[in-house]
Each structure stands twice: as structure tokens, then as C-alpha cells.
Amino acid sequence: MTCRLSGFSEEEITTTMQSPTIVNPAVLIPVNPAIEDYMRGLAGRTDHPVLTEMEAVAKQNNFPIVGRLVGIFLETLAKTVNARRIFEFGSGYGYSAYWFAKAVGADGQVICTDGDPLNKEKAEQYLRSAGLSERVDFRTGLAQEIFTQTEGLFDICYNDVDKGDYPEVWQMAKDRIRPGGLYIADNVLWHGRVAVEKYVDIIPGWTEAILDHNRLIFNDPEFDAFINPTRDGVIVARKRTS
Numbered sequence: 001m002t003c004r005l006s007g008f009s010e011e012e013i014t015t016t017m018q019s020p021t022i023v024n025p026a027v028l029i030p031v032n033p034a035i036e037d038y039m040r041g042l043a044g045r046t047d048h049p050v051l052t053e054m055e056a057v058a059k060q061n062n063f064p065i066v067g068r069l070v071g072i073f074l075e076t077l078a079k080t081v082n083a084r085r086i087f088e089f090g091s092g093y094g095y096s097a098y099w100f101a102k103a104v105g106a107d108g109q110v111i112c113t114d115g116d117p118l119n120k121e122k123a124e125q126y127l128r129s130a131g132l133s134e135r136v137d138f139r140t141g142l143a144q145e146i147f148t149q150t151e152g153l154f155d156i157c158y159n160d161v162d163k164g165d166y167p168e169v170w171q172m173a174k175d176r177i178r179p180g181g182l183y184i185a186d187n188v189l190w191h192g193r194v195a196v197e198k199y200v201d202i203i204p205g206w207t208e209a210i211l212d213h214n215r216l217i218f219n220d221p222e223f224d225a226f227i228n229p230t231r232d233g234v235i236v237a238r239k240r241t242s
């Protein structure tokens with residue numbers, strides 16, 4: 001997967017950062033890999049042939065899916081708030097949508113978006129094989145534009161687009177989340193760059209955008225927020241009910 005604006009994949013960015021030729025002080029792994037392996041080992045019961053195929057394809061192509069642990073987290077969050085209507089900004093080929101689609105139930109809906117029509121094709125194939133396609137409405141184009149074409153409130157808005165767009169997506173999504181609903185975004189620790197003074201920002205402005213995004217959320221009086229440091233950091237912000 002290439003990022004919409006930069007042409008770099010997130011894996012390429014990480015790999016470049018870890019290259020011995022580029023000294024980068026900012027590569028921090030929030031959770032010890034042994035701990036992540038342990039947690040992954042507990043999650044065997046979530047195996048599904050479609051899921052394992054999607055994960056294998058991600059590995060082969062360095063495509064940045066959220067992965068199993070975050071997937072389980074997304075499904076759990078969605079079930080916890082009894083989500084029936086979810087909007088995804090940046091769906092790739094449907095891996096995160098798989099988890100949300102499972103959570104919303106037969107009457108629920110996940111609106112997926114991606115700039116790449118090939119991703120839509122692949123997602124629809126995978127989700128059909130998993131028996132979840134009826135719950136998913138996959139649209140191609142700029143996620144922000146597609147969002148403005150929708151109406152009403154969502155139980156969850158999930159953000160996984162190019163990182164420079166994070167503050168914009170937060171600003172537009174926050175007023176369209178129902179009280180008690182969630183805003184969720186992936187990669188908010190950005191491989192540790194958010195936590196150090198000096199970092200190599202492969203895509204100029206992306207780290208600053210994530211920092212702004214996170215600050216805005218934690219300072220918003222309408223939301224309570226928390227970052228789960230699993231993988232690359234997932235922010236969860238719940239809209240207050242009073």
C-alpha cells in the first residue's frame with residue numbers, strides 16, 4: 001500500500017527509519033515485542049481463513065493493516081458501545097472493516113472509504129468470503145469528501161488515512177459522533193516519533209499533524225480519551241453524554 005499523498009508505504013517509512021544508513025533517534029517500540037507475541041498467542045480463537053489470508057497478503061506486500069491485536073480491540077470497542085453505524089476513513093482492503101462488520105451485527109452498517117479502487121475490489125472479495133459483505137458499503141474516493149456526503153450521527157468514526165490529514169478528520173468527525181460514541185484513530189504514536197524531540201519525519205509534517213491531532217483530542221471537553229499503545233498506538237475518545 002502506498003500512502004495517498006506520499007507514495008511511501010508505512011512499512012517503507014519504518015524500514016527506512018531502521019536502516020543503518022539513517023540514524024534515527026525516534027524509533028521506539030511502545031510495547032515489548034515479547035509482550036505483543038504473548039497477547040497474540042492468546043488470540044488464536046479469532047482465527048478465520050479469510051483473516052489469515054488478509055494478514056499473509058499484508059505481510060507479503062508490506063501493507064499496513066492494524067493487525068490481529070488491534071483488530072480484536074476494535075471489535076471489542078464496537079460491541080461495548082453497541083455500535084450499529086460506523087464510518088471508516090481509510091479502509092485499505094477491508095481488514096479493520098472485517099472486525100467492525102463482525103461487531104455491528106446483521107442489521108449494522110460499516111461505511112468504508114479508500115482512494116484506491118483496487119482496494120475496494122479486494123475488500124469486497126474478502127468480506128464476501130467472510131459472509132460480511134451485506135454489512136459493508138465500500139466507497140472509493142477521498143474519505144473526507146465521502147464523509148460530507150453522509151448524514152446523521154455515527155456510533156464510531158475510525159481514522160486511518162494519511163497522517164497529515166488527521167487533524168482535519170478529527171475536526172469533521174467529532175460533531176458527527178453520537179453521545180457515548182467513539183472516535184478511534186490508529187498510528188497515534190507514529191513509531192515513537194511523538195515522544196522524542198528529534199525525529200526523522202520521512203513525510204514532512206506528518207508527525208506534527210499527529211501531535212496536533214492528539215493534543216486536540218485530549219483537550220476537547222466533550223471527549224474522554226485514552227491511547228492504547230498496542231502496535232503503533234490507537235487513540236480512543238468517547239463523546240460525553242452530559
Ligand SMILES: C[S@@+](CC[C@H](N)C(=O)[O-])C[C@H]1O[C@@H](n2cnc3c(N)ncnc32)[C@H](O)[C@@H]1O
Pocket residue numbers: 001002003004064065066067089090091092093094095096097113114115116119141142143144160161162165
Ligand atoms: C493504513 S491503510 C488502512 C488500513 C486499514 N484501516 C486496515 O487496518 O485494514 C490506509 C489506507 O487509506 C487510504 N487513504 C489514505 N488517505 C486517504 C484519504 N484521505 N481518503 C481515502 N483513502 C485514503 C490508502 O489508500 C490506504 O489504503
